[in-house]
Amino acid sequence: MSFTHANDRIYPFVHWCLNHHNKPLINASTSERPPMQQHAFKELWIILRLAGPLIASQMAHMLMVFTDTVMMGKLGPESLAGGGLGAASYNFVSFFCVGVMAAVGTLVAIRKGANDNAGATRLTQAGLWLAWGMALIAALILWNLEPILLNFGQDEANVHMASQFLITLPLALPGLLSFMALRGFTSALGRATPVMIISLVGVAMNFGLNYAFIHGLFGLPHWGLMGIGLVTAVVTNSMALALWLHIRYHKAYAAYPIHKDLMNLSRSCLKELWRLGLPIGGTYAVEVGLFTFAAFCMGAMGSTEMAAHQIALQSVSMAFMIPVGISYAVTMRIGLHYGAGNLLLARTAGRMGIGFGGLLMLSFGILFWVAPHAVIGLFVDVNDPKYQGVVELAVKLLAIAAWFEILDGTQTIAMGAIRGFKDAKTTFLIGLASYWVVGAPLAWGFGFLAHQGAVGVWWGLALGLLCSAVALTYAFERKTTKLLRKEATGVVVMG
Numbered sequence: 001m002s003f004t005h006a007n008d009r010i011y012p013f014v015h016w017c018l019n020h021h022n023k024p025l026i027n028a029s030t031s032e033r034p035p036m037q038q039h040a041f042k043e044l045w046i047i048l049r050l051a052g053p054l055i056a057s058q059m060a061h062m063l064m065v066f067t068d069t070v071m072m073g074k075l076g077p078e079s080l081a082g083g084g085l086g087a088a089s090y091n092f093v094s095f096f097c098v099g100v101m102a103a104v105g106t107l108v109a110i111r112k113g114a115n116d117n118a119g120a121t122r123l124t125q126a127g128l129w130l131a132w133g134m135a136l137i138a139a140l141i142l143w144n145l146e147p148i149l150l151n152f153g154q155d156e157a158n159v160h161m162a163s164q165f166l167i168t169l170p171l172a173l174p175g176l177l178s179f180m181a182l183r184g185f186t187s188a189l190g191r192a193t194p195v196m197i198i199s200l201v202g203v204a205m206n207f208g209l210n211y212a213f214i215h216g217l218f219g220l221p222h223w224g225l226m227g228i229g230l231v232t233a234v235v236t237n238s239m240a241l242a243l244w245l246h247i248r249y250h251k252a253y254a255a256y257p258i259h260k261d262l263m264n265l266s267r268s269c270l271k272e273l274w275r276l277g278l279p280i281g282g283t284y285a286v287e288v289g290l291f292t293f294a295a296f297c298m299g300a301m302g303s304t305e306m307a308a309h310q311i312a313l314q315s316v317s318m319a320f321m322i323p324v325g326i327s328y329a330v331t332m333r334i335g336l337h338y339g340a341g342n343l344l345l346a347r348t349a350g351r352m353g354i355g356f357g358g359l360l361m362l363s364f365g366i367l368f369w370v371a372p373h374a375v376i377g378l379f380v381d382v383n384d385p386k387y388q389g390v391v392e393l394a395v396k397l398l399a400i401a402a403w404f405e406i407l408d409g410t411q412t413i414a415m416g417a418i419r420g421f422k423d424a425k426t427t428f429l430i431g432l433a434s435y436w437v438v439g440a441p442l443a444w445g446f447g448f449l450a451h452q453g454a455v456g457v458w459w460g461l462a463l464g465l466l467c468s469a470v471a472l473t474y475a476f477e478r479k480t481t482k483l484l485r486k487e488a489t490g491v492v493v494m495g
Contacts, residue, residue, distance in 0.1 A: 039345065044352040047329045053196035054187060055325030060199035062321060064206045064235070071210045071228050082161020083225050085154060089145055089162065090169050092288055097134045097173070098180050099284030101127065102331075103277035105184025106419055109332045112188055113339025117255045119269075124185040124258050126269035130277070131177035139170035161225060168229035175237030182243045188332050189253075194246050202239045206231060279428035280419065286428075290435040290461065297447055297457045305454040307390045311379045312397035312458070316404050319364040323357045323409035327416030330354075334420025343487060347480040350417035354410060354473060361409035365402035372398040393454060400458040407465040414472035421479060430471045439464020 072083035104127035111120035145166060149159045183195045213220050213227035247253045298309040330353035337346035368375060372395045373382050380387045415427045443460030446452045
């Protein structure tokens, strides 16, 4: 099938794109029609160039969370337990909001593919308004969370410490969600490097300010958990401001004057963002909920199981930042091609991203299989007799985690590929069924009814991810096939 698809009169803009291929990083077109293999490898290279800064940004976020955890530990075990409870509550709420904000990048990429700069600008402005509105609602929820945590049977001392943390931490939400909206916008334009640089500077700021508050440097008060939350808020809002100023004054964004008419909210764009973002946020929530459920299972089994679970989960989470970055890049590329009407290139981008991501995560799986003690040694002293039980169990969990890496990486990138076609309902329904109809019941059944303990819980989770990876990959192929068939009949198919 020709890259101009069905009808030259229907797609005059495609011919323009096919003659202007060499400018931005995230350009939907090519100058001629070389073999499909050349298109595929070129597409993969563009995806990786875009994914690199996004992966670094994700890693920076993980380092900020790690720094906060270390600083809590310096305050004492009570602060660590209470801060952990507060952080878990904040993360559940914020992950949903971040999922909703992921719609900004997808829709801006589609508008860019269609050469609709004004539409991309209005969508980004609406994304900022949505970020501010959700930040206010989420903060009100977190500030009134104490009675809810007590009703869930949490320790009163831990809840009290968590409430102190949640006094200042929700102040980070406006900056976090604004940063995510602007990150989606600039990444959709193929400019993710500023996101990486600002995120890395944020890591340094977060460590320096936390250290100053903990040790009372420069006359700063010892605010404990409140201080850690305040630092997170200051750093996150500063990151959002820095990215805003970069976009405001850099000439690369001259065609997208976000600062102009910002107060004139486009309700249609806001509705479009919400329709796409709500199921993405729902998908984030059900996945986070699954691993929260697994943590509850481990807590019911004992401290050894919980410790081994944390080691294995943290190992998986660090490597997981790679497919997350690739997934974002694949979403942007497919959205761009979809907006330009280049369905064959959209399918190629998705296939290359899913395939390469799976192979890349296989390398981490091999590491977990052949050198589990080296991985565990990053967290505990494997030669210390008091950790013997934890290490032995963690080795078993890492063997299962190797499959996690492959399956979770594949399903994450496949989700991003489907969302590039402005379809988040499919990913939500598949995620809901895979995680809570398959994964959670099997984890409980294997762990408790079959008396397999922590290993059984992890096998249940792995089977849930297997279902998700297979179903999402199939859904992507089915969707692209249907769109191409429609186009072959002369129907205009574009974002």
